[in-house]
Amino acid sequence: MSSKGVRGNPSLRRGVGSKTTDSEKIMEDPPAGDWLALRSDQLLKWIDDAVYNAAEATGMREVVDRVTRPIFNYAQRFSPHPLHFGIMCCAIEMGQASAPDHDIDRLGLVYRSSPRQCDILIVNGPVCEKLRPKLKTLYEQMPEPKWVIAMGECAISGGPYWDSYSVVAGADTFMPVDVYIPGCPVRPEALMHGFLTLQKKIREKEPGMFLRR
Amino acid sequence: MSLFSFCKWMAEWTAQKMLIPIFEFQEGLFPPFTNPAGSIADWLGTDGGITTLAWLYAVNIAFAVGMTNLILVIHLERKIAARIQDRRGPMLSFRSFRELGEDLAGSAPSWKFKENYAGIGILQNLADGIKAIAKELIVPAKADKFLFTMGPIIFISSSVFLLVLFPLSDRFAASSAPAGLMVIMAAFSIAPIGVLTSGWASNNKYSMIGGMRSAAQLMSYEIPLLLSMAGVFLMAGSYDPVVIVEQQQASSWFFGIPIWNFIPQFIGFIVFMICILAEVERVPFDLPEAEAELVEGWTTEYSGIRYMFFLMAEYIRGFAGAAVATILFLGGWAGPWPIPPEIWFLTKVYLIIIFWIFIRWSVPRIRTDQILELGWKKLLPLSLINLLIVIFMVEIYPYFSEIVSLPEVF
Numbered sequence: 001m002s003s004k005g006v007r008g009n010p011s012l013r014r015g016v017g018s019k020t021t022d023s024e025k026i027m028e029d030p031p032a033g034d035w036l037a038l039r040s041d042q043l044l045k046w047i048d049d050a051v052y053n054a055a056e057a058t059g060m061r062e063v064v065d066r067v068t069r070p071i072f073n074y075a076q077r078f079s080p081h082p083l084h085f086g087i088m089c090c091a092i093e094m095g096q097a098s099a100p101d102h103d104i105d106r107l108g109l110v111y112r113s114s115p116r117q118c119d120i121l122i123v124n125g126p127v128c129e130k131l132r133p134k135l136k137t138l139y140e141q142m143p144e145p146k147w148v149i150a151m152g153e154c155a156i157s158g159g160p161y162w163d164s165y166s167v168v169a170g171a172d173t174f175m176p177v178d179v180y181i182p183g184c185p186v187r188p189e190a191l192m193h194g195f196l197t198l199q200k201k202i203r204e205k206e207p208g209m210f211l212r213r
Numbered sequence: 214m215s216l217f218s219f220c221k222w223m224a225e226w227t228a229q230k231m232l233i234p235i236f237e238f239q240e241g242l243f244p245p246f247t248n249p250a251g252s253i254a255d256w257l258g259t260d261g262g263i264t265t266l267a268w269l270y271a272v273n274i275a276f277a278v279g280m281t282n283l284i285l286v287i288h289l290e291r292k293i294a295a296r297i298q299d300r301r302g303p304m305l306s307f308r309s310f311r312e313l314g315e316d317l318a319g320s321a322p323s324w325k326f327k328e329n330y331a332g333i334g335i336l337q338n339l340a341d342g343i344k345a346i347a348k349e350l351i352v353p354a355k356a357d358k359f360l361f362t363m364g365p366i367i368f369i370s371s372s373v374f375l376l377v378l379f380p381l382s383d384r385f386a387a388s389s390a391p392a393g394l395m396v397i398m399a400a401f402s403i404a405p406i407g408v409l410t411s412g413w414a415s416n417n418k419y420s421m422i423g424g425m426r427s428a429a430q431l432m433s434y435e436i437p438l439l440l441s442m443a444g445v446f447l448m449a450g451s452y453d454p455v456v457i458v459e460q461q462q463a464s465s466w467f468f469g470i471p472i473w474n475f476i477p478q479f480i481g482f483i484v485f486m487i488c489i490l491a492e493v494e495r496v497p498f499d500l501p502e503a504e505a506e507l508v509e510g511w512t513t514e515y516s517g518i519r520y521m522f523f524l525m526a527e528y529i530r531g532f533a534g535a536a537v538a539t540i541l542f543l544g545g546w547a548g549p550w551p552i553p554p555e556i557w558f559l560t561k562v563y564l565i566i567i568f569w570i571f572i573r574w575s576v577p578r579i580r581t582d583q584i585l586e587l588g589w590k591k592l593l594p595l596s597l598i599n600l601l602i603v604i605f606m607v608e609i610y611p612y613f614s615e616i617v618s619l620p621e622v623f
Contacts (some may be wrong), residue, residue, distance in 0.1 A: 006455035070316030075343030076327075078305055078336075103300040104293070106330050112508040116351060119344075143349035143516040154302045196326055203312070203322060 076119070076145060077202040080195060083118040083138065087125030090152040090185045091139035095122055096190035104188070107195055115141040120198070123171040124186075126154035126161050132168055137176050147178045147202070149194055152186050159184060215384035216384020217271055224266035228257045232266075261477065267385075270595070272377050275387035279529065280374030282559070286528050290570055291565075296446065297574045304456035305340065348517035357414040364411025365519040371403035372526035375533040382546040382554035383455045392452045397537055398439065401492055404530065405431045408501060410512035426581060427501040430491055433588030434498075438488035440596035441481040444603035445474055445541045458545030473544040481599035482542045484592050489542050491584070493534040494527065494571035500581055535565040 041151050055061040086094060097104040098111070104200030112118050127135055138147065150171045161167035171177055178201060181194040236254040258261045288303075295302030309329040315322055352358055378397045380386030390396050405427050412424020446452060449460040461473045475482040491498035500508030512523050539545060539561040548557035579587070 035387040067317070070313055071343065072347045073316065074309075074313045075340045076347060078309065079340040079344040103295070103302075105295060106301055106304045106334075108303050108305055108340065110341075113504055114508065114513045116514055117509065117512075117520050119348075127431075141351075143351050145347070145349075200325075202326065204314070 008056060024094070069090040073203060079108050079200040080120050081110050081112050081118050082120040082149075082196070083115055083142070085115045085122065085124075085138065087123070087127070088154070089133070090124035090155070091189055092150070094122060094191060097191045102188035102192060104192055107192065109195070115139075116143060118142050119145065120147050120149060121175075122149045122151050123153040123177075126159060127168040127171055128166050129168060130166075135171075136174055147198055148175055149179045149181065149198065150177045151181045151194070153182065153184045156180050156182065166187050171205065182191050216274065216386060217389075218266060220274070221263065221267040221271035223270055228263060228266060233257050246343050255312060271387040275377045276373065278381070279373075279532065282532055283528050284335070285526060286532055286566055287338050289567065290528075290573075291337070292334065293567065294574050297571070298465040300339065303334035303337035304330045304332055305334050305336045306330065307336065308332065309336065321527040345518045345521035350519065351514075351516045352513050355390045355415060355416045357416070360410050360414035361514075364407050364414060365515065365522045367410060368404050368412065369522040371400050371407065371535075372529040374400050376529060377542065379536045380454055380546075381558050383458070385555050386455075389455075390453075393454045394442065394446075394452050394457070394537065394540070397533070398442070398443050400532070401533075402431070402435065404526070406509050410499075411515070415511070415514035417514050419507040419509075419513045423501040423503075423507050423513075425492075426503075427511065427605060429581065430494075430584060431557045433585045434488050434491040434592075437484055437588060437596040438492060439490065439590035440450045440600055441478075441594070442541060443480045444478050444599050446599075447603050447607055448474065448478070454540045454545065457540060458547060462542045462547040470545065471544065473542065473547075476598055478542070478603060480595055480602070484596045484599065485536060487587075487592060489538055491529045491570065491588075492571070495531060495569055497576050497579055498584060499578060500584060503578060505578075513559030531566065531569065532562065535562045535569070538565055539567045 039115065054062075055064070086092075098109070115121075119142070121135075121142060122137055124137065127196055139146070148171065150156050154161060154167070155171045158164070158169040162169055168174065179194050179198045181190050183190050186194075221440075225310075233254045236252070236257065240252055240254065257266070292302040306329060308325075308331070308374075311325075312322065312329070352361055375397060377387040377388075378393065378400060380388075380393075408427040409424040412420040412422075412427070445457060449457040450456065462471045464472050494501060499510075502512060504510075509511070512520055515523065536558075539558060543561050546554035546558040546559075548554065548560075
């Protein structure tokens with residue numbers, strides 16, 4: 001089994017490698033104090049800094065966070081919108097989970113076709129070397145906060161194709177995965193349990209934050 | 214007591230008890246900084262100030278009523294869709310607030326998933342909305358940033374504008390424009406500009422095709438829509454929704470049963486219902502956001518609260534479209550006595566919306582060439598035939614006005 005990536009590589013985790021855009025590069029050192037000379041975006045940045053520093057200094061940030069964090073966390077964990085994206089046979093089970101027998105719409109799931117409007121990427125099948133950059137792009141197109149579910153043996157470790165020359169040995173070799181759902185294929189009940197596990201994880205580990213930079 | 218007189222009473226009360234003392238205190242505190250054009254406290258004492266304040270109250274009440282209905286419509290859509298497919302739909306219950314209380318209090322979390330999902334699911338809209346606020350707003354690197362930001366603003370503002378334009382009854386009205394329905398249709402026509410703008414500014418081929426389809430759909434449907442409405446305007450002699458509803462109620466058929474517009478103008482009613490369905494872009498005509506062909510249509514590149522604005526605005530437009538159909542053809546708020554007229558109006562509106570939801574989950578989408586053919590070759594002649602019938606009834610057949618007893622004024 002070839003190790004194409006390190007599981008739990010810290011540089012792959014969320015929020016570490018933040019990209020800097022052109023406007024941020026321009027705004028690196030605004031003229032200090034002389035706020036009349038600022039451009040409009042620099043002025044907004046200056047106001048943002050001033051409000052943030054004032055909130056931090058007076059302890060208002062902790063108070064606001066303490067009140068708003070549970071509310072945003074509540075909304076985030078009870079409104080999961082996964083990407084409507086299927087790779088192989090686990091996608092059939094994903095469809096079956098939405099069907100009347102196992103109605104996953106009870107959990108509030110809405111499958112969206114555009115990655116811009118999604119929270120959760122479900123990797124449901126073996127990721128080939130050809131698909132890997134596309135999947136990575138899809139993951140990067142999703143807005144924060146976002147989570148990844150590896151559904152089935154193939155997405156966890158390569159499954160029956162673990163020794164193949166063309167199949168990546170698990171989705172966690174190139175993107176952070178939050179929930180692993182074993183099974184070949186995964187049953188719809190297991191997928192539902194995976195969503196509830198993710199909900200538990202969001203509530204425990206990732207409090208939705210406000211006024212964070 | 215109408216909505217406006219209630220608001221005027223409320224405005225007088227708040228001005229006398231709260232606002233005028235506050236402004237007098239503030240103006241006494243900072244005498245050099247008072248408004249040179251005149252004191253705000255003095256202006257609030259005049260009739261103009263009270264009326265302005267009353268209009269503000271009325272518009273806010275109409276907005277709150279519309280937003281409440283928006284939540285109910287989205288909930289109805291998801292629940293009825295689930296029932297049609299033999300499912301149960303969203304089931305997030307009010308007992309899930311227990312977890313929120315635990316998190317706020319900082320106590321130990323409890324895990325009761327069954328209790329969380331054992332309700333009617335109306336909180337699902339709340340969760341979706343708050344989540345959308347907390348999501349990241351992405352502007353694509355090669356997008357036109359100004360237009361990309363302006364698109365949702367044009368769309369949502371023109372849609373929210375619709376909420377205060379139609380009256381719920383002759384006493385519950387936040388606006389009293391004599392050209393009321395023309396203003397509503399003008400506000401309806403602003404939104405495709407927002408669609409086209411956001412579709413073009415996204416720099417995405419799917420968004421672009423969606424925006425172009427929206428423009429094509431607008432051109433093929435606005436004309437039969439307005440022509441089918443012209444019959445109603447000719448019958449009532451006015452654009453005012455109150456006058457239109459009074460005319461429908463005044464024209465009796467036999468034994469005093471009112472003959473509403475959908476009976477004499479049946480062709481116009483059918484044309485109008487098809488066209489308003491295309492106007493609010495619901496399913497048989499949702500070409501701009503065809504999910505099977507274009508990814509999400511013109512909303513493809515929008516994330517977070519901007520996408521939620523589009524979703525909200527679509528349902529607001531659906532609600533307003535159903536309200537216009539009710540006013541024009543189904544007798545508005547007229548109905549037997551013991552039930553208040555506002556409830557009658559909302560009942561008819563919700564019946565139309567439920568009918569649309571049934572259509573949405575029953576029929577497939579039609580193609581672009583079919584939509585243009587339907588608009589130009591079938592609905593346009595039908596609406597012209599309807600207009601000719603109405604002209605024949607109202608103008609050429611003079612004694613028809615005695616049968617239906619049109620009001621003397623017109």
